[in-house]
Amino acid sequence: MIADWIATHPTMAKLTRSTYPAPVFPEKILQFGTGVLLRGLPDFLVQKANAEGRFEGSIVVVKSTDSQTDEFSTQDNLYTVAVRGVQQGREVSENTVVSAISRVLAAQTQWGEVLKLARNPKLQIIISNTTEIGLNYVEESIFQHPPQSFPAKLTAFLYERFRSVGGSKAKGLIVIPTELVTDNGLKLREAVEKLAQFNELGKLFTKWLKFHVRFCNSLVDRIVTRPTDEARQTLQKETGYEDDLLTFTEPYYLWAIEGDDRVRQTLSFAGPSTPQIIIDEDINFYKERKLRVLNGTHTLTMPLGYLLGLETVADEMRHPTMSKFVESLMLNEIVPTVPDYDTPGMDKAAVAQFAHDVLDRFRNPHLDHLLLNISLQQTAKMQARNVATLQRYYEQVNAVPKLMALGFAAYLLFMKVVREETGQFFGEIALASGGKLNYPIRDDKAGYFYGDWKTVKDRVPVTVQAFVKSVLSDVTLWQADLTALPGFTDAVAQNLNSLLTAGVAKTLEKAVA
Template sequence: MSRLNRTSHPAPTHPEKILQFGTGVLLRGLPDYLVQKANEAGQFNGSIVVVKSTGSQTDEFTGQDNLYTVAVRGVQQGQNVAETTVISAISRVLAAPTQWDEILRLARNPALQIIISNTTEVGLNYVEESIFQRPPESFPAKLTAFLYERFRSVGGSKAKGLVVIPTELVTDNGLKLREAVEKLATFNELGKLFTKWLKFHVRFCNSLVDRIVTRPTDEARQALEAETGYEDELLTFTEPYHLWAIEGDDRVRQMLSFASDATPQIIIDEDINFYKERKLRVLNGTHTLTMPLGYLLGLETVADEMQHADMSRFVESLMLDEIVPTVPDYGTPGMDKAAIRQFALDVLDRFRNPYLDHLLLNISLQETAKMQARNVATLQRYYDQFNTVPKHMALGFAAYLLFMKAVREEEGQFIGEITASGGVISYPIRDEKAAYFYGDWQTVDVKEASTVHTFVKSVLSDAAIWQADLSTLPGFVDAVAENLNRLLNEGAEATLRQHMTA
């Protein structure tokens, strides 16, 4: 079987309008996919130059003439979706360690309009360094060097300014990146004229990306290659749902001509907080509150949770009855309670997608910080509205406390254990608070309910973790402690069954 290439799949060439820092599946499955669709519709007529920041090997792209396949699989509003698209929007992939001069030459390209990035979550952090290294180390320094080269080549022209859209999952990612670039400009003494051009003619946009994109399993890869008749080392699987919300004005809309009335999945608005809050609370918050219980049941993926009768009902009830009512709405069509509920129903479809292996253990990374960021405000809002214990949140929080119970430490890694399918499964607790919980669990006698209650109250009252004293919420300590006692002494299956029939 031959490898995907432009001989077997001819594709048009377009002017290079986008510079992209990052080669990962999220960029391939969302922004690059949307640019491809716009090109096919005659709405953009632009290609993407990709920068690989680490490593000098780009063979996985060049070996396929920079083509790759996006397979969209899943269920959307009750309908099965199966779409396969060959993406030809990438013109070149350049390795920063060995092709930095070529990357800087691109800054002189008058057709260039947009810069997109997806580095690590710490990739937007300011690092004090020279931008004149070849290449600079950090992503903000690379970007500053590129923008400075652009400024020098266009003489500070307003017409040759750029739109910069980071897609990292960081709050106010555009503002954070702008701050890092401005600090680097000052440290490197790039001058007042550059600083002025940067301020007025380079627009840094906060953005939100929402699409689950994965690499395929071996079985899925083999099945798709048999269907397409070619091999693809960059094969990308994704769900039907996708959203890219970008904070911008009319100038941004003009530059991002791949966004139009025909692409409602791309939202350009001067305020995207509604979309960020909706995703954070409904999708991310549900993941964080349900992951521990699902894993304690011996399940591996989100789709497994949705195939488990009691767990599926728990996820749905938690989301629709306790989270959705607390999400602030703007009272306008598309940003009201109806839009929040429809989003939740779409999320439930996404959770049920059998084609995506969304591992629960991957969701568990830094679970404590996620619980604080995603669910504390939801919990407080629920009390403000209903003045009673949210029973599903209480069980989710109890399961989280049990998930954080390490049985041993191995070379600095805390290890938890569950009993499932007749055997014992060990798992890593990848959380900055793992040592904290390991110490606190030593005070608990699982057969003594009073020690469990004391432990729960101690954790919930720790304002250093939650930025609030959750023990003051009426009845919440008692409800969490009761659920935790049941989990410890009756097991996850029996506890969940009783919970859903109560």
Template sequence: MSRLNRSTHPAPVFPERILQFGTGVLLRGLPDYLVQKANSEGKFNGSIVVVKSTDSQTDEFSGQDNLYTVAVRGVQQGQDVSETTVVSAISRVLAAQTQWKEILLIARNPNLQIIISNTTEVGLNYVEESIFQNPPQSFPAKLTAFLYERFRSVGGSKAKGLVVVPTELVTDNGLKLREAVEKLARFNELGKLFTKWLKFHVRFCNSLVDRIVTRPTDEARQALEQEQGYEDELLTFTEPYHLWAIEGDDRVKQTLSFASASPSEIIIDEDINFYRERKLRVLNGSHTLTMPLGYLLGLETVADEMRHPTMSRFIESLMLEEIVPTVPHYSVAGMDQAAVAQFARDVLDRFRNPHLDHLLLNISLQETAKMQARNVATIQRYYSQFDTTPKYIALGFAAYLLFMKAVREEDGKFYGEITVPGGGILTYPIRDERAGYFYGDWKTVKPKDAASIRAFVQSVCADADLWQADLTALPGFVDAVAEDLKSMLKDGVEKTLDKAMA
């Protein structure tokens, strides 16, 4: 069977109008997919040049002429959906580690209009460094270097300004990225004219993306490749539901002309807070609070969680009883509390999608940063509204602390262990920049000593550097988390969950 390529699947070549930082499945399954849709309808006629920062290997893209397949599988409005699209919107993929000078040359492209990124939550953090390295290390530094090259090549032209749309799951991601770029401009002394051009002609848009996108199981891959008649190393599975909300004005709407092909899925508005909060708290917040518990139970995927009788009840109770009531809403149809509750019920159906292999370990990446961004405000709002401890959130938080318990360190990497059904031991990576912090703190805990467990929880909850808040100020929260953690250490995760849902 031949590999997917442009010989077997001819596709038009369009000017490079978008620069994209990131090669992950989310970008392939949502922004790139939507650009492909617009190109197919003749409403954009532009391609995407992609920057890969994680390593220098781009063979998986070049080996199939930058084509890949998006398989949409699931249920939408009671109807089974099964659609397959070959995406040809990517023109080339360049590795920042080895092709940085070539990437900077793209800044001189007069057709370039848009920059998109997805570099995980911590990827937007400011790092004080020179932008003149080859390449700079952080994403904001890479972006600053690129924008400075753009400024130099166009002479500060208004007409050659850019629209930057980060898709990282961070509140006000556009504003945060702009702040980091402005700091780097000052640190690198790039001058007042560049700062002025940056301020008036580069638009940073807050945005949110909502689509569950995964890599296929081996079985699903084989079945689809047999059906389509070609091999695809970049095969991407996704659900039917998708939304991309972008904060912007008429200039942004005009620049992001591909949005006209998907008016229901791409929302460009001057205020997207409702959509952002609804998705961040209900879908993402639920993932972050339930992933540790599900994984510690020995489950592998989100669908596995929903098939587990007790775990599925926990997820539903957490979402509908403790998260939904705290989501900010407006007194207008489609943006009221009923819309939030309906969104939550839709999310539960999306979690049950049997076609998506949404691995819990993939959700665990940078779990601490996600917990702060997605759930701290929810906890605070719950206390403000109900003046009591959210018991399901407390249990999820306790499971998170247990998930962060590393049993060993190897070459700066940390690993935890769980006992799986049948008595075996499974080692898992803790891919979190705070893993070392917890590795040290867990050494103070004696599993059978309630006082040491509570002291550990008290210390973690009081750390404002972690949470941008003092969680010990919330009455009863530390006690509830400590009690759940003590129970999991003594009786096991499953018995603790059963007791909580009894």
């Protein structure tokens, strides 16, 4: 038993450069974000390239959420990526110690050190991963210490870079946002340009920004999670060291980056040994395929699965009724709407194959992909991932997508705020044991729904109908009037009323029968 082994091994060495000596490389990448996705994909790929002698560069990470960086510093910025799963019928089990991160700086307390890095002549690349709303333009001074928004922080950094290199063409940078936002590079560029204008940074800076800083649209695709306590203990027994930054991920990965020859030359961590890193002048096919099939399915199924009492994506796929819902929704209502290029590798067959690969990835028993983590900024995700899919379905079929309607109704129920505490909003689900569980609603629109849900009366269908119509007609939420889709409002309202009266399990069973 693991517990018995731990009891007989009370002390264990921490993963550090003393226990795991690693080379030190020049700092070539600045990364905004410390999340598991960045650790399990870009940072992991840089580590692989360093090991093969193809990049020989390290990453400086900026943490904006708080000033605590001890989890990194106590391990000398080392961590383990544990890859587990099945790929092409082969069981994959691989541990990689990532030593590519040189430093982690807290923006709140070390902003001067961040700006100092702008003067580093070896710096080539900036990577980011904030939330979907993290790329939004906020009108503010970039001369705060630090600026509040990510685009303002980036603008301040680029301006310091410009001043230090005298507008040199050779010292321009490649900026690659990895947020799951359509045209993320273009959106970030637009925000930076607006901030440059608002802060009156001058024509020379604007010119340098335009011609020598390349903002690349990009797409990342890899399921990366934090391990459970049991999985952590198992791996620590396997490796012989403690690792508080242990990161679990699947074998599959894709990083598609929109770029030209300059981008290919700079991103030398991409090469023949990593065909999953795609650098092309048009990556729209890969973006649409992933956004609609994988992310869209997550967003439409997460609320239903969580309200059903499930905790992870793998739990959904083990549940006989929920798994049918996930598969039918993806294959029958989402996949047919994904645009294709009618060329090998970018056609309908490629979309269908990707969907089946995604279902296999969802079933991966080694990953504990928490449904509650998927719920972050659920409203923004629903708009970005599923509104276009819904509209395309109507264009093709001219009928209500029944499973999408149920998924949307479950989303509305998930957004039912039952209480607020110091600006934090909470929903509630009934447990099989008879108790109740409160869960956080981490969504910028939680307050909006807190007010609207007060208009709904228990077991009064007309109030449910009015609530659904109000939400679906809100163009500020969806960038479209969803009540214009024939029958969709009625279908969502009927499903929501059933969820409220008959319960989640019975409503789901009826939908997939």
